[in-house]
Amino acid sequence: MRSFLLVGSLLLATSQLFAAPPPPPRISIVHPPAGSTVPLTKECYVTGSITPANAPLTCNGKPVKPYRTGGFLFMFPLQKGRNTMVFQSGKTKVTHSFFAKPEQPAECRGAITPLTPKLAVGAGVNEPIALACIAPAGRKVFVMVGERTVPLRPRANDPMVYDASASFAFPVENVPVLFWSDGLEDQPAGSITVRKEWPCYRVTGKLFEVRLRSLPGDGDTLGFLPPGFEFRSCGFFGPHVRVAFADRTGYISRSDLRQLSGAKLPAVPVFPDIARGYPARPAAGKRPQDLLIVVDAGHGGNDSGALGPCRKMEKTANLAQAKRIEQALRKAGFRVLMTRTDDRFIGLYDRVRQAYAKRADAFISVHHNATGSGGNPATARSIGSFVWNERGKALAEYIEPRIAAVSGIRDNGVTMKSLAVCRNPATPSCLLEFDFINCPEGEEEIFNAARQEKFAAAVVQGVLDWIAGKRQ
Numbered sequence: 001m002r003s004f005l006l007v008g009s010l011l012l013a014t015s016q017l018f019a020a021p022p023p024p025p026r027i028s029i030v031h032p033p034a035g036s037t038v039p040l041t042k043e044c045y046v047t048g049s050i051t052p053a054n055a056p057l058t059c060n061g062k063p064v065k066p067y068r069t070g071g072f073l074f075m076f077p078l079q080k081g082r083n084t085m086v087f088q089s090g091k092t093k094v095t096h097s098f099f100a101k102p103e104q105p106a107e108c109r110g111a112i113t114p115l116t117p118k119l120a121v122g123a124g125v126n127e128p129i130a131l132a133c134i135a136p137a138g139r140k141v142f143v144m145v146g147e148r149t150v151p152l153r154p155r156a157n158d159p160m161v162y163d164a165s166a167s168f169a170f171p172v173e174n175v176p177v178l179f180w181s182d183g184l185e186d187q188p189a190g191s192i193t194v195r196k197e198w199p200c201y202r203v204t205g206k207l208f209e210v211r212l213r214s215l216p217g218d219g220d221t222l223g224f225l226p227p228g229f230e231f232r233s234c235g236f237f238g239p240h241v242r243v244a245f246a247d248r249t250g251y252i253s254r255s256d257l258r259q260l261s262g263a264k265l266p267a268v269p270v271f272p273d274i275a276r277g278y279p280a281r282p283a284a285g286k287r288p289q290d291l292l293i294v295v296d297a298g299h300g301g302n303d304s305g306a307l308g309p310c311r312k313m314e315k316t317a318n319l320a321q322a323k324r325i326e327q328a329l330r331k332a333g334f335r336v337l338m339t340r341t342d343d344r345f346i347g348l349y350d351r352v353r354q355a356y357a358k359r360a361d362a363f364i365s366v367h368h369n370a371t372g373s374g375g376n377p378a379t380a381r382s383i384g385s386f387v388w389n390e391r392g393k394a395l396a397e398y399i400e401p402r403i404a405a406v407s408g409i410r411d412n413g414v415t416m417k418s419l420a421v422c423r424n425p426a427t428p429s430c431l432l433e434f435d436f437i438n439c440p441e442g443e444e445e446i447f448n449a450a451r452q453e454k455f456a457a458a459v460v461q462g463v464l465d466w467i468a469g470k471r472q
C-alpha cells in the first residue's frame with residue numbers, strides 16, 4: 001500500500017515537471033458567419049470570443065482587445081465581394097471569409113423594369129390605375145394598354161422612375177400592359193381587368209393573421225379581419241383581394257378567404273372592430289389582483305434570437321428576464337400568464353392570440369436587442385420600447401422611464417413600429433428591449449441576476465404607475 005503511494009506521488013511529480021503545454025487558444029467568430037453575405041456598408045461589426053480571455057489576439061495583423069468574458073467586438077471596413085479576416089493568437093490561426101453585396105441594384109442597367117402593375121390587377125370602372133416603370137433617365141418611355149399608347153412622365157424626385165395612369169369607362173378582361181422605349185427591349189407587365197362589380201368573400205383564416213395591408217403582399221397592417229367576416233371586394237392585385245372600407249383601402253391574401261357566390265353585400269363594407277369591449281387601460285379603482293398581465297419571453301426553440309459574442313442566446317436571456325418579471329408581478333398581486341415557460345417556439349400571432357383570448361389587461365414582450373450588420377453595437381447599446389398603437393404607447397410610456405432609471409445605459413424611448421406581437425388592437429401591448437446582446441458588455445450584464453431583478457421591479461412599478469395614471 002505504502003509503496004504504491006510512493007510510486008503514485010513520484011509519477012505525479014514527474015508529470016508536473018514535464019507538464020503538457022496549455023492548449024492553444026480557441027477563437028470563435030459569431031458575426032459575420034463564415035460564407036455569409038452582409039449588405040455592403042462602409043463597415044460591419046465583428047463579434048466572437050477567445051479562450052482564454054487574456055490571450056493576445058490580432059485580426060489581419062491589428063490587435064483586438066477582448067472583453068473580460070473573452071468576447072470581442074470591433075468594426076471591420078468592408079469591400080465589395082469577398083472579405084477575409086485572419087485571426088491569430090499564439091499558434092492558433094483562423095481564416096474567416098464572408099461576402100459584402102450592395103443591397104439594391106446600384107444602377108439601372110439600360111433596361112426597362114416594370115414597377116406597377118407587376119402582377120395582374122383588377123379595378124373598378126373609371127378608376128385610375130397606376131402604371132410605373134424604371135428606365136434610364138432622360139428617355140421617352142411609353143406604355144401600351146391594350147390598343148392605347150400612354151406616354152409616361154419621369155418622377156420629379158427620381159428621373160429613373162416613370163409614371164402614368166389609365167382608366168376604363170367600361171368593363172374589360174385581361175388587357176395586356178407593355179412598357180416600351182425606342183432602342184430598349186419591350187417589357188410586359190401585369191394585365192388589367194375592369195368590372196362594375198367584384199366578388200364577395202368570407203374570411204376563413206385565423207384572427208390576427210388575416211391582415212388588411214396598405215400594399216398587396218406587404219406594407220403596413222391596417223387592421224385584422226375576424227374569421228367568418230363577409231365583405232364585398234373592389235378589385236385585386238395578383239393573389240391579393242382589394243377591399244375599400246369607408247376609412248381605409250387595403251389588400252388581403254386570397255389564401256385567407258373563400259369566395260361567396262350570389263351574396264348581396266354592400267359595396268362599402270364596415271370595418272370590423274375587434275377591439276370593441278376591450279378597455280384601452282384599466283378602469284379606475286382596479287387593483288393588481290383584478291388584472292391579468294401577459295408576459296412574453298421572445299423567441300424560443302429553433303428561433304434563438306440574437307447571438308452574443310460568446311454565443312449566449314437572446315431566447316435564454318428573454319426567458320430568464322421574463323420569469324423575474326412574472327415573479328415580481330405575482331408578488332405585487334397581479335395575475336400573470338406566460339406565453340412560454342420553457343425553451344420552445346411559439347408563433348408570433350399565437351402569443352398575441354393568448355392575450356386576446358384571455359382578455360388580458362396588458363401584454364409585455366421581453367427581448368434583448370442587437371444591431372444590424374452595419375451598426376455598431378457598442379454605440380447602439382440602449383434600452384427601448386416598441387409599440388404599434390396608442391394603447392400600447394400609453395402603457396410603454398409608464399414602463400420605459402422606470403427601466404431607464406435603473407438600466408445605467410442610454411434610453412432610446414418609446415418607438416412606434418409594426419411588430420407582430422404588438423399588433424393587437426385590443427390589448428395594450430409593448431415590446432421591451434433590455435440592452436444589446438451583440439456587444440460583450442451587454443451579453444455579460446443581461447445574465448446578471450441582480451440586474452434582472454432590478455428590471456423586473458422597474459416593470460412592476462411602471463405597470464402600477466400605468467394603472468394609477470401617474471407618471472414618474
Ligand SMILES: [Zn+2]
Pocket residue numbers: 298299305306314367368369
Ligand atoms: Zn428579439
